[in-house]
Amino acid sequence: MSTTKIVYGLYADDDDLMNGVKAFNDKGIAINEVYTPFPVHGLDKALGLKKTRISDAAFIYAIYGVTIGSLVTWYVMNHDWPQNIGGKPAFDWAHNMPAFVVPMFELMVFCAAHMMSLTFLVRNKMYPGAPAQNPDPRTTDDKFMMEFITDDVESVKQLLVDTGVEEITVKDA
Amino acid sequence: MSGHYEAPIREPLIIGHKTYHDITEDIARPIEERAGKLWWISLYAALVLFIYGFGCIAYTIGTGIGAWGLNRTINWGWDITNFVWWVGIGHAGTLISAVLLLFRQRWRMSVNRSAEAMTIFAVVQAAIFPVIHMGRVWVGYWVFPLPNQFGSLWGNFNSPLLWDVFAISTYFSVSTVFWFMGLIPDFAMIRDRAKTPWTRKIYTFLAFGWGGKAKHWQRFEELSLVLAGLATPLVFSVHTTVSFDFATSVIKGWHSTIYPPYFVAGAIFSGFAMVQTLLLIARKVCHLEDYITMYHIEIMNIVIILTGGMVTVAYATEYFIGWYSGSRYEDFTYLSPGAATGPYWWAFWALIICNLVIPALFWFKRIRTNILATFIIALIINIGMWFERFDIIVINLSRDYLPGSWTMFKPTIIDVGVYLGTIGFFSVLFLLYARTFPVIAQAELKSILKISGETYKAKEGDEHH
Numbered sequence A: 001m002s003t004t005k006i007v008y009g010l011y012a013d014d015d016d017l018m019n020g021v022k023a024f025n026d027k028g029i030a031i032n033e034v035y036t037p038f039p040v041h042g043l044d045k046a047l048g049l050k051k052t053r054i055s056d057a058a059f060i061y062a063i064y065g066v067t068i069g070s071l072v073t074w075y076v077m078n079h080d081w082p083q084n085i086g087g088k089p090a091f092d093w094a095h096n097m098p099a100f101v102v103p104m105f106e107l108m109v110f111c112a113a114h115m116m117s118l119t120f121l122v123r124n125k126m127y128p129g130a131p132a133q134n135p136d137p138r139t140t141d142d143k144f145m146m147e148f149i150t151d152d153v154e155s156v157k158q159l160l161v162d163t164g165v166e167e168i169t170v171k172d173a
Numbered sequence B: 001m002s003g004h005y006e007a008p009i010r011e012p013l014i015i016g017h018k019t020y021h022d023i024t025e026d027i028a029r030p031i032e033e034r035a036g037k038l039w040w041i042s043l044y045a046a047l048v049l050f051i052y053g054f055g056c057i058a059y060t061i062g063t064g065i066g067a068w069g070l071n072r073t074i075n076w077g078w079d080i081t082n083f084v085w086w087v088g089i090g091h092a093g094t095l096i097s098a099v100l101l102l103f104r105q106r107w108r109m110s111v112n113r114s115a116e117a118m119t120i121f122a123v124v125q126a127a128i129f130p131v132i133h134m135g136r137v138w139v140g141y142w143v144f145p146l147p148n149q150f151g152s153l154w155g156n157f158n159s160p161l162l163w164d165v166f167a168i169s170t171y172f173s174v175s176t177v178f179w180f181m182g183l184i185p186d187f188a189m190i191r192d193r194a195k196t197p198w199t200r201k202i203y204t205f206l207a208f209g210w211g212g213k214a215k216h217w218q219r220f221e222e223l224s225l226v227l228a229g230l231a232t233p234l235v236f237s238v239h240t241t242v243s244f245d246f247a248t249s250v251i252k253g254w255h256s257t258i259y260p261p262y263f264v265a266g267a268i269f270s271g272f273a274m275v276q277t278l279l280l281i282a283r284k285v286c287h288l289e290d291y292i293t294m295y296h297i298e299i300m301n302i303v304i305i306l307t308g309g310m311v312t313v314a315y316a317t318e319y320f321i322g323w324y325s326g327s328r329y330e331d332f333t334y335l336s337p338g339a340a341t342g343p344y345w346w347a348f349w350a351l352i353i354c355n356l357v358i359p360a361l362f363w364f365k366r367i368r369t370n371i372l373a374t375f376i377i378a379l380i381i382n383i384g385m386w387f388e389r390f391d392i393i394v395i396n397l398s399r400d401y402l403p404g405s406w407t408m409f410k411p412t413i414i415d416v417g418v419y420l421g422t423i424g425f426f427s428v429l430f431l432l433y434a435r436t437f438p439v440i441a442q443a444e445l446k447s448i449l450k451i452s453g454e455t456y457k458a459k460e461g462d463e464h465h
Helices: A014-027 A054-080 A093-123 A153-162 B020-032 B037-063 B078-089 B092-102 B106-110 B112-133 B137-143 B160-192 B197-207 B214-247 B259-285 B294-324 B337-341 B345-357 B359-363 B371-398 B413-436 B442-447 B454-464
Strands: A005-011 A033-035 A144-150 A167-172
Touching (some): A005 A153, A033 B214, A054 B214, A144 A153, B078 B112, B092 B112, B092 B259, B112 B137, B112 B160, B112 B259, B160 B442, B259 B413, B294 B345, B337 B345, B345 B371, B359 B371
Antiparallel strands (some): A005 A144, A033 A144
């Protein structure tokens, strides 16, 4: 039987949780995951999480949207079926472009917003009807939970108690 | 978003001595309790209007838009009036959730969810009008770019009407995504406390497996911020594009460079008026007085003063130019001495009284902090903004360039029915929403409890003295 266990420490307050995270960092014990009911300010930094690159992805999606908007307006208005509409320049996209700013802008926002949201869902492994990822239902209400995967259950438990944890659960990994 | 400092002298945004769990209970209560009598009566009333309106829409589609009161001179009437009115109402929600997020205005957290719901439902109503105005709704998809071989021509990207198709559909879908992403953690909260298997199933479906992991919150906050950044110019672009429908035409009174900013200000003005109307009721029915406080109501009234002021300046400019230009055509525009004394004098003065005179009462603190007064004035603004669009469309069109074709507009019972139907449809959607969705962004609200909750504020205040 493996000695590796999962330890859950349930805190009642976000300040206690933050102190707990700091204490574990000082001791060099790795925290596997933290579940909170709301975004706790500074938690990502305390846990040493890298900055998310989801906004960089959004920028690329936005460029994609503008490109689609440019290509569609050029193809429809200047290439496939140019027409003289109210004397507007229909034979050259560069001159006709000011009239296309609105659809190009809208396609940019459309692509960036939707594809970024999809990226968010895919990266978080979220989809309609997915099983809940939090081990304890109270963490969406008012409790804050730390998760450890460790061989040294006793020292984790001790430090949890020292930092004011409310409840400790140990499970086989 | 939490952890920022807030001065102790600021009024708390959450009153009553709440804990995190109290917030959960307060937000989940309207969903978990059985609906009251008032809710059922309202729902039935709204359903009756909705069904009547749908009958009128079916009649319109069956017989053609000759069923409406349009004529050769006034070829846009109630339909486009209602369209612009509803789009305008749908402007406050995304403004509150996006623009105010970028400005770090924390009071938005209590009102953004419902305001956004209202936005989405209002845009649904708005979309009905141009679609049925096409007459042949079954070829409505021709508005999207389709190859010529398909039977129609490619859409004309030079036309503001096509820009509007892109603007409104993007606004609708992006607002919906923004709203839904924000709802996910709150659905997870409802899921985790669901008592019956069916509720659990439904909210498990909606919560997408959300578990509140630290990395997921980090991405969530980044997503909210970037979506807000994208939605902010979108809010301004949508009503700008709606105003282009008029401003790029060659109709006197419409062909005006003031339209884009003036339409956007008017939209926010009417949007906030509708938020006040609905939230004052929702706050009472769902017992949310501790979260939507007098401070929230007052600050929204101040936004109404600001945007109402912009609208006033625009009206004054238009009226002045109508007179100062000395052009006889300008004297028939909707804001001109001719309109004030002509056959549509009643519509002109309804606009002035409802949009300029009565909202000016909000300059008095006693009035903008009075719930009944706020409710009544907000309703009057809704009426005034409807008249604004009616005046822009009908007064300007009624005086054609040929005096021989001058005429008046008479709405038919079908016109009235379609309009009432959209009010019914909107109310049905909002009533269902208020009973099934968490009406306040509770996860976000919990993050400011320690900064702006009454208990914590009191403690902080003591420490400072």
